[in-house]
Amino acid sequence: xxxxxxxxxxxxxxxxxxxxxxxxxxxxxxxxxxxxxxxxxxxxxxxxxxxxxxxxxxxxxxxxxxxxxxxxxxxxxxxxxxxxxxxxxxxxxxxxxxx
Amino acid sequence: xxxxxxxxxxxxxxxxxxxxxxxxxxxxxxxxxxxxxxxxxxxxxxxxxxxxxxxxxxxxxxxxxxxxxxxxxxxxxxxxxxxxxxxxxxxxxxxxxxxxxxxxxxxxxxxxxxxxxxxxxxxxxxxxxxxxxxxxxxxxxxxxxxxxxxxxxxxxxxxxxxxxxxxxxxxxxxxxxxxxxxxxxxxxxxxxxxxxxxxxxxxxxxxxxxxxxxxxxxxxxxxxxxxxxxxxxxxxxxxxxxxxxxxxxxxxxxxxxxxxxxxxxxxxxxxxxxxxxxxxxxxxxxxxxxxxxxxxxxxxxxxxxxxxxxxxxxxxxxxxxxxxxxxxxxxxxxxxxxxxxxxxxxxxxxxxxxxxxxxxxxxxxxxxxxxxxxxxxxxxxxxxxxxxxxxxxxxxxxxxxxxxxxxxxxxxxxxxxxxxxxxxxxxxxxxxxxxxxxxxxxxxxxxxxxxxxxxxxxxxxxxxxxxxxxxxxxxxxxxxxxxxxxxxxxxxxxxxxxxxxxxxxxxxxxxxxxxxxxxxxxxxxxxxxxxxxxxxxxxxxxxxxxxxxxxxxxxxxxxxxxxxxxxxxxxxxxxxxxxxxxxxxxxxxxxxxxxxxxxxxxxxxxxxxxxxxxxxxxxxxxxxxxxxxxxxxxxxxxxx
Numbered sequence: 001x002x003x004x005x006x007x008x009x010x011x012x013x014x015x016x017x018x019x020x021x022x023x024x025x026x027x028x029x030x031x032x033x034x035x036x037x038x039x040x041x042x043x044x045x046x047x048x049x050x051x052x053x054x055x056x057x058x059x060x061x062x063x064x065x066x067x068x069x070x071x072x073x074x075x076x077x078x079x080x081x082x083x084x085x086x087x088x089x090x091x092x093x094x095x096x097x098x099x
Numbered sequence: 100x101x102x103x104x105x106x107x108x109x110x111x112x113x114x115x116x117x118x119x120x121x122x123x124x125x126x127x128x129x130x131x132x133x134x135x136x137x138x139x140x141x142x143x144x145x146x147x148x149x150x151x152x153x154x155x156x157x158x159x160x161x162x163x164x165x166x167x168x169x170x171x172x173x174x175x176x177x178x179x180x181x182x183x184x185x186x187x188x189x190x191x192x193x194x195x196x197x198x199x200x201x202x203x204x205x206x207x208x209x210x211x212x213x214x215x216x217x218x219x220x221x222x223x224x225x226x227x228x229x230x231x232x233x234x235x236x237x238x239x240x241x242x243x244x245x246x247x248x249x250x251x252x253x254x255x256x257x258x259x260x261x262x263x264x265x266x267x268x269x270x271x272x273x274x275x276x277x278x279x280x281x282x283x284x285x286x287x288x289x290x291x292x293x294x295x296x297x298x299x300x301x302x303x304x305x306x307x308x309x310x311x312x313x314x315x316x317x318x319x320x321x322x323x324x325x326x327x328x329x330x331x332x333x334x335x336x337x338x339x340x341x342x343x344x345x346x347x348x349x350x351x352x353x354x355x356x357x358x359x360x361x362x363x364x365x366x367x368x369x370x371x372x373x374x375x376x377x378x379x380x381x382x383x384x385x386x387x388x389x390x391x392x393x394x395x396x397x398x399x400x401x402x403x404x405x406x407x408x409x410x411x412x413x414x415x416x417x418x419x420x421x422x423x424x425x426x427x428x429x430x431x432x433x434x435x436x437x438x439x440x441x442x443x444x445x446x447x448x449x450x451x452x453x454x455x456x457x458x459x460x461x462x463x464x465x466x467x468x469x470x471x472x473x474x475x476x477x478x479x480x481x482x483x484x485x486x487x488x489x490x491x492x493x494x495x496x497x498x499x500x501x502x503x504x505x506x507x508x509x510x511x512x513x514x515x516x517x518x519x520x521x522x523x524x525x526x527x528x529x530x531x532x533x534x535x536x537x538x539x540x541x542x543x544x545x546x547x548x549x550x551x552x553x554x555x556x557x558x559x560x561x562x563x564x565x566x567x568x569x570x571x572x573x574x575x576x577x578x579x580x581x582x583x584x585x586x587x588x589x590x591x592x593x594x595x596x597x598x599x600x601x602x603x604x605x606x607x608x609x610x611x612x613x614x615x616x617x618x619x620x621x622x623x624x625x626x627x628x629x630x631x632x633x634x635x636x637x638x639x640x641x642x643x644x645x646x647x648x649x650x651x652x653x654x655x656x657x658x659x660x661x662x663x664x665x666x667x668x669x670x671x672x673x674x675x676x677x678x679x680x681x682x683x684x685x686x687x688x689x690x691x692x693x694x695x696x697x698x699x700x701x702x703x704x705x706x707x708x709x710x711x712x713x714x715x716x717x718x719x720x721x722x723x724x725x726x727x728x729x730x731x732x733x734x735x736x737x738x739x
Contacts, residue, residue, distance in 0.1 A: 021721055095715025 006047040013040035027079045027089045031072065038068045100146035104168045104185045107147070107195060108234040110140040114227040122220030130210035133223035137206050137230055141199035144192065151192045152596065165304065165600065167240050178299045186240035186303060190600045193437065193593075194237040194369055197444050201361045202230045204567035208452055209353040211563035212459060216351075218262060225262070226357065229255035233362050237369060242291045242301040245370065249287065249334065252363045253280040259358060260350040269349040279343035283333015287370075290326030293319070307376045311603055317380060324377050324384035327370060328391075335367030336418050337395045337425060342663050344418055348410040352455030355410060360417050360447035365440045368424050372433045375604040379431065389429025389510070393523055396422030398661060400530035404537065405650060405658035408465050409454045412538050416491065417447055419527060423506050426524060430517075432509030433601050434582070434594045439506055441593075442498035442578045446490040449571035453484040456560040456568065457542060461553055467541045469553075474543040476557040479565045481543050483572040488539045490575040492532035493630040495623075498578035503528060504626050505582060511622060525629050532633025540641040584623070586616050 013036055020033030042061045049057035079089055086093050114136025118129040125132065154166070165188030174181035185191075206226060213222050232251025239245040254277075261273030295301055297319065298309050310320070331337065336344035347359050358364070371378060371388070378385055396419045403415035420443050427436035458465055460477060474481040490497040493504070507528070511521040547554055559565065583589040650658050659665075712723075 018725060022718065022725060025718065091717040094717060 003047050003051050006043060010040045010044040010047065013037075013043065025090050025092050027082065027091050028076075030091065031075045031079065034075075035068060035072065038064060100143065100150050101166050101187050102168060103143070104147060104187050104238065105170050106143045107140045107199070108231050108238065110136040110143075111227045111231040111234065115224050115231060118220055118227060119224035122224055125220055127210075127214070127219070129220040129223045130206070130213070133227045134203060134206040134210065136227055137199055137203045140230075140234070141196070141203050144195040144199050147187055148192045148196050151187060151189055154188070154599070167302075167304070179295075181243045181301075182241065183244060184240040185238040187238070188600050189597050190369075190372060190437070191237050193441070193596070194365075195234065197441055198230065198233050198237065198362050201444055201448050201571075202226075202233075202357060204570060205353050205357045205361075205448065205452070208356075208455070208564050208567045209351075211561050212353055212455055213351060222259075222262065222351070225255055225258050226354075229259065229358060229363070233366070236366055240302060240304075242294065242303075245373070246284075246287065246291060249330070249366060249370075250284065252358070252366060253277065253284065253334070256280070256347065256358050256363055259354040260347045262350050262354065266349075272343075272346040272349040276343040276347050279340045280333045283330045283340055286326045286328075286333070287330025290323045290330065293323050293326065303373065307603070310376050310380065313380075320377055321381040321383050324374070324381040325387065327374055327377070328384060328388055331367030331371055331425075332391065333367075334370075335364050335421050335425070337367070337391055337421065338398065341395060341399065341418050342660075342667065345411050345414040345660070348408070348414050352410065352451060352458060355414070356448045356451030356455065359414065360451050361444040364417060364421055365424075365444065368421070368428065368436055368440050371425075371428050372437060372601075375433050375601055378428070379604040385429050385431060387429075388425050389513075389520065392422045392425025392427075392429055393520055393527075394422070395419070396426065396527040397523060397530075400527045400534065401657045402660050404530055404534040405654055407468050409457060409467050409470075409538065409542060410451070410465055412467075412534060413447070413450055413454060416450075416531065416534065417443075419531060420447070420491070422527070423503060423524070426510055426520070427506040430506075430509045430513055431604065432506065433604060434591075434597050435502065435505040435509050437597060438582045438593050439502035441581065442490070442502040442575070445571055445578045446487045446499055446575040449483060449487040449568060449575050450491070452564070452568055452571065453480050453487060456480040456564055457484075459560055459564070460557050461549065462556055464549065464553065467538065469549045470542045470547070471545040471549075472543070472547040473557070477543075477559050479559060479568060483565075483568040484543070485539060486572040486575055488535040490578075492535050492634055493528055493626060494634075495627060496579060497576050498581075499575075500626070500630070501579035501582055501584065504584065504623055507626065508584075508619065508622060525626070528626065529629045529633045532630045533636050536634045536637030537641045540637060544641075545643055584619065586619055586623075 017033045017035075017037035017040060020036065021030050024030055024033070042064055045057040045061045045064075049055060082094070083089055114133045117136075118125065118133050122129060165186050167184050167186055169182060169184040171183045172180060173183065206223070209222065209226065213219055216222065229252060232248045232255055234248070236245055236248025236252060239248060257273045257277040260276050261270045263269050291301065294306065297315060298306060300306060300309075309315075333340045344359055344364065348355055350358075378388075399415045399418035399422060403412050403419060406412045406415060420439070424436045424439050424443070427433070427439060456477065457470065457473060457480060460473070460480075461470060464470070486497070490499040493500045495501070507521055507524050510524055511517050513520065547557075580592070582591050582593040584591075656662065
């Protein structure tokens with residue numbers, strides 16, 4: 001299978017992620033879309049690694065996975081707190097810094 | 100005694116702290132504490148003075164006759180060191196005696212004179228601080244310490260002139276004195292820095308050795324000498340900075356006697372004498388000093404002849420006498436200058452204290468047109484004042500004759516121009532005799548012209564005031580014995596005493612065409628005749644004084660002080676004010692302020708607009724983020 005396919009798939013996944021972050025108001029969906037973007041990048045990295053026969057990019061992928069896991073745990077706990085406070089996970093409710 | 104020389108300034112400093120801190124609690128005691136502080140340093144000075152005489156001949160080449168007493172080193176940074184150390188030699192020990200001795204008499208006098216004043220304690224604190232600063236100035240072994248004392252006396256002068264601070268005119272006089280002094284101080288400071296940049300030291304002894312070895316151009320030395328002289332014109336009230344001294348009479352009379360006659364104004368003389376090794380190598384600067392001194396002596400004397408305020412007459416007389424001293428310095432006759440400093444300190448302190456006694460009796464009146472006939476009710480004041488007048492007029496054997504004669508003689512010996520200078524100096528001496536006796540006759544002779552109330556109140560001052568007068572009168576009468584002229588055959592004590600300090604300059608300045616004894620006698624005879632002429636002129640015009648008609652022409656100009664104040668006001672003060680107004684309006688308000696305010700306003704206004712971007716909608720923020728990233732990509736791809 002030619003590697004362009006992987007590239008286009010990665011691009012599509014990334015765009016879906018971006019659109020999801022922009023369009024949705026549900027905090028969990030937004031987090032998921034961010035994950036989607038990260039993984040799109042991972043896919044891209046691995047593809048390029050394969051294309052150029054170079055292992056550096058794959059190591060980066062591991063780092064990104066670790067960071068993503070950490071990010072999700074923080075993000076989810078923020079969402080939980082937010083739900084406790086407002087009984088909603090709609091990000092547009094959070095438009096005030098005070099109170 | 101010399102090794103504990105630091106005691107001399109310590110006592111007045113302690114006195115200042117005690118009287119200053121306890122000024123509300125000590126009451127009448129503070130005057131006595133202050134006086135005894137000065138008395139203590141006088142006694143130490145006396146001990147030092149007696150010991151210094153034994154230093155003579157020891158050590159080598161002029162500098163050996165001084166002892167440096169180190170106290171404390173407060174700056175030590177690279178090549179720069181600044182020490183508190185005192186130089187004790189003939190010159191400084193003589194000045195110490197004059198300062199503390201006359202200072203003590205004036206303190207005693209002030210106890211009585213100021214007894215009814217609200218600021219009694221404060222007054223003595225200031226007086227002691229002044230004595231302390233003056234002692235620092237005189238004892239300092241380097242220019243830095245001298246400058247500290249120099250500034251200190253300027254400060255105390257300001258504080259004491261404006262002592263009665265509720266009177267706006269007096270505070271203005273104080274400010275004027277301070278500003279005038281500052282102008283001079285700047286010159287002095289520049290001179291010091293020029294010296295330091297060349298020699299990396301400011302100790303007198305090191306500098307003298309370095310300069311005398313002749314590694315420096317005459318031009319540079321002349322510049323330094325002139326800078327120092329600017330400082331001296333400020334402190335010692337010479338043209339062009341003399342106008343502060345007559346105004347300084349706003350202070351209490353003992354202050355006028357102490358600061359503006361006997362001690363502070365002689366700081367300039369002391370400084371030039373101390374720097375004799377510079378001036379000896381800078382003949383151009385000496386010429387300038389000679390001419391300025393002569394001009395000051397003449398102009399101040401003419402003004403003094405037309406003043407009607409008893410203290411103003413004495414103030415201009417001081418300026419004129421200081422002019423004489425500078426003439427001597429310009430002629431290289433340092434001993435004569437110091438001699439005149441000493442005798443002038445005696446009789447001018449006497450005259451000022453005498454005038455204070457008069458003012459005291461007249462209930463604060465200072466205008467001599469409203470006095471007259473005081474001699475019958477104030478015998479001691481009259482007699483002592485008379486002795487002072489005779490001394491300053493130059494009648495032998497009183498002290499003023501010898502010192503003034505020595506100055507004029509040294510000027511006469513200066514070669515062809517010396518004769519002209521001598522004639523002009525004689526003219527100033529003539530006027531001196533004239534205005535002093537005018538003052539004496541108008542004040543003490545004739546009919547009393549004051550109110551009946553004042554006449555009833557007339558009285559001799561208490562003993563605390565008259566005793567200092569009597570002592571000073573004795574000193575004025577016999578002070579001349581310090582320096583008898585050569586023809587009497589007696590030794591010139593002062594010259595012998597100062598010779599080790601000034602040796603290099605005295606040798607470098609051989610008196611050209613020294614006079615024969617006959618010529619000297621003729622000159623002396625002329626001087627005496629001139630003095631008698633001045634006195635008889637005063638007698639002729641003022642023995643029966645009644646309120647004068649308005650002076651006209653030149654006399655009016657002299658009464659108006661040759662309009663120096665007005666001229667300074669027109670050419671310096673006014674343009675400065677206009678310039679300041681312009682600066683304030685256009686540079687400060689429209690320039691700097693507008694710029695600073697403009698920055699603030701710009702940020703405020705832009706913040707006001709940009710505030711709307713901060714909507715609080717997360718979606719919007721994310722959208723802007725993505726947009727930003729896309730823009731960055733676009734930038735990367737198409738533009739860069």
